[in-house]
Amino acid sequence: MKIKSLFLFTLYMLLLSFTVCIAGDVPVLKVGHVGHDHHTALYVAAQNGDMFKKDYGIYLKEIRSKKLYELYDGNKLVCELELYKVGGGSKMPTAMDQGMFDVGFGGVAAVAFHVDKGRPMKIISPLHSKGDMLVVGNDVPVKDWDEFIKYTKNREEPLKVGFKAPKAIALLIFQGAMDEVGITYSYDVSKRDVNVHLINMKGAKHINPGLLNGIIDAYVCNNPFCAIAEEKKLGTCIADLNDLPPGLWKDHPCCMISAMDEVIKEKHDLVVRFLELIIIATDYMNEDQKIAVKSASQWIGTSIDVEERSIPTSMYTTDPDDQVWLNGVYTWAHAMEELGHIKDQLLGKSNEEIDRLLLDFSLIKEARKNVAKRKK
Numbered sequence: 601m602k603i604k605s606l607f608l609f610t611l612y613m614l615l616l617s618f619t620v621c622i623a624g625d626v627p628v629l630k631v632g633h634v635g636h637d638h639h640t641a642l643y644v645a646a647q648n649g650d651m652f653k654k655d656y657g658i659y660l661k662e663i664r665s666k667k668l669y670e671l672y673d674g675n676k677l678v679c680e681l682e683l684y685k686v687g688g689g690s691k692m693p694t695a696m697d698q699g700m701f702d703v704g705f706g707g708v709a710a711v712a713f714h715v716d717k718g719r720p721m722k723i724i725s726p727l728h729s730k731g732d733m734l735v736v737g738n739d740v741p742v743k744d745w746d747e748f749i750k751y752t753k754n755r756e757e758p759l760k761v762g763f764k765a766p767k768a769i770a771l772l773i774f775q776g777a778m779d780e781v782g783i784t785y786s787y788d789v790s791k792r793d794v795n796v797h798l799i800n801m802k803g804a805k806h807i808n809p810g811l812l813n814g815i816i817d818a819y820v821c822n823n824p825f826c827a828i829a830e831e832k833k834l835g836t837c838i839a840d841l842n843d844l845p846p847g848l849w850k851d852h853p854c855c856m857i858s859a860m861d862e863v864i865k866e867k868h869d870l871v872v873r874f875l876e877l878i879i880i881a882t883d884y885m886n887e888d889q890k891i892a893v894k895s896a897s898q899w900i901g902t903s904i905d906v907e908e909r910s911i912p913t914s915m916y917t918t919d920p921d922d923q924v925w926l927n928g929v930y931t932w933a934h935a936m937e938e939l940g941h942i943k944d945q946l947l948g949k950s951n952e953e954i955d956r957l958l959l960d961f962s963l964i965k966e967a968r969k970n971v972a973k974r975k976k
Contacts, residue, residue, distance in 0.1 A: 627679040629671070629870045630701035634688045635900060637824050637910055638728045638855040639705040640892045641918075643899035644881035646683070648891070656880055656974045658873065666899065671873060679870050688804065689765055690714070693721060693858065702863040703871060708929060709767055709936075711858045715958050716946045720861040722960040725875060726925045727882075728855035731914040732770040732841040733826035736818040737811050737834065745839040749781050752795040758786075760797050762816035764804040767941055769852060769932065770820040770841055771798070777844035811835050822854065824902055827909035840913060851915060853928040857964075864960060875967035876974075879918045883971075886916060918968065920961035930954060 633639045645652065645660055646669060652659035653672075660669040660681060669681040686695045692706035693714045703724075704711075711723055734748070740759070742748045752759050763771040778785055778796065785796035801810050804825050810816045811834050820841060829835040842850060857878065859871060885892040893907040902910075917925060930951045936942045945957055 626677060627867070627870055628682060629679050629703065629867060629874055630682045630684065631703045631705070631874070632684045632686050632692055632695055632701040633705040634692060635685045636688075636822070637892075637896040637900060637902070637907060638731060638822065638914060640896045640899075640911070641727065641878045641881040641885060641916060642683075642705060643895040644884055644891055645877040647895050647898060648881075648884070651884070652877065652880060656876075656971070658876055658880070658974065660877065671870075671877070673873060678873050681874070693719070696858065696860060697721065702859060702867055703874065704858045706855060706858065707769075708853050708856050708932065709769060711856065712929075712933060712936075712946065712958055713767070713941070716942050716944050718945055721858055722861060722864065723856045723929075723958055724859050724864065724871070724960055725857040725878070725964040726853065726917050726919060726922055727857050727878075729851050729853050729915045729917065729925055729928065730840070730842045731823045731854055731910075732773065732820065732852075733823060733837045733913065734774065734818065734820050734839040734841060734844075735811070735826045735829050735835045735837050737814075737816075738836075740817055740835075742838055743836075745777075745844060748838060749783060752783050755795065758789075758792065758794050758797040759818060760789075760799050760816045761785075762799045762801040762807055762810050762819035762821075764801055764807060764821050766800060767936070768821075769849075769854065770822060772932075772935060772939075773841045773844060773849045773852065774820040776846065776848060777841075780845040808832070808834055823910035823913050824896075824900070824906050826913075827906045828902065830909060831903060831906050837909075842913075848931060849928070851924045851928065853925050853932070854914075864963065868963065872963050872967045872970070875918070875964050876971050879964075879968055879971045882916050882918050892916075918964060920964050920968075929958070933958075 633642055649659040658673045667683055671678045671681050684701050686692050690710050692704045693711050696704040697719055742751045784794040785798055786794045787798050789797045799816050801807050804821055807819050807821050807825055808829050826837050892911050896907045897904050933954055
């Protein structure tokens with residue numbers, strides 16, 4: 601009996617060692633995201649594995665919800681996918697630069713500022729555009745942009761308008777619109793001879809509480825925060841910033857997918873497979889918006905009502921040849937340079953030079969070809 605028990609124990613340990621060895625050979629791709637609905641393609645891919653498997657043969661299998669997945673191509677386990685939620689703004693590219701993850705979902709601006717400082721990272725795919733709104737509190741009696749202009753110009757006191765960060769594209773668009781229509785503004789709240797005081801709320805999470813507590817009268821920010829304000833009856837979205845004059849920011853780029861230069865080289869095949877999932881997810885979302893609404897709501901914890909308000913204000917794309925998206929990147933870079941925010945690697949660069957320094961669409965182009973073949 602002792603010999604038999606010893607044999608069984610030895611066999612068990614050998615099998616365990618073999619399993620650990622095999623598991624250890626599975627590569628890992630680490631992906632960071634900010635956790636709002638501009639990154640819904642990631643959530644669609646994570647939550648609809650059966651649909652992906654049936655239609656395309658490439659899919660994610662959930663191991664731990666919102667944290668760990670296995671990426672399969674047919675019956676082959678390609679890699680493990682680890683997901684990390686990080687803060688917005690510069691936090692995502694900073695964390696990626698520090699090696700916390702390989703691929704990052706976040707804002708074009710945040711990555712571009714890191715590239716301007718000489719950091720070895722690239723935007724590897726478009727992801728999202730638009731989605732920024734002007735919201736007014738319940739005490740501001742206006743229903744649209746034209747009424748907003750008249751109201752701010754005729755007030756005795758400056759209107760307090762909040763924004764989430766000094767370099768946010770929503771603020772840039774809003775300032776340009778005010779310049780166009782002659783609304784005067786200042787960041788100095790001691791100045792009383794202006795129409796608007798611009799208030800830095802230091803993060804989107806402080807925007808709605810600021811509206812509720814009267815710290816601000818209105819704000820410019822991205823969804824779903826604006827849709828949440830309407831759901832909670834804190835305020836009303838009176839204008840899509842996409843539509844404001846002078847029309848320079850029509851369909852402006854907001855979010856993208858990025859990676860470190862080293863990852864692009866060393867994990868090329870893994871990143872391409874992952875991007876195939878994002879392409880397919882984006883196609884699903886554009887074909888049926890209900891998929892996006894449901895996935896975003898389940899992942900983020902927002903209500904269906906919020907996402908039904910928020911998702912339609914955005915555009916989702918993975919097309920590297922989308923000239924509108926690209927032109928928006930160039931427009932943003934040149935505008936930031938004029939404001940003195942671009943100071944180093946991107947300073948004085950032409951559109952072609954910005955392409956070379958900031959963008960590497962080779963992987964998304966390869967992934968799109970692969971998806972086209974899967975469709976056939």
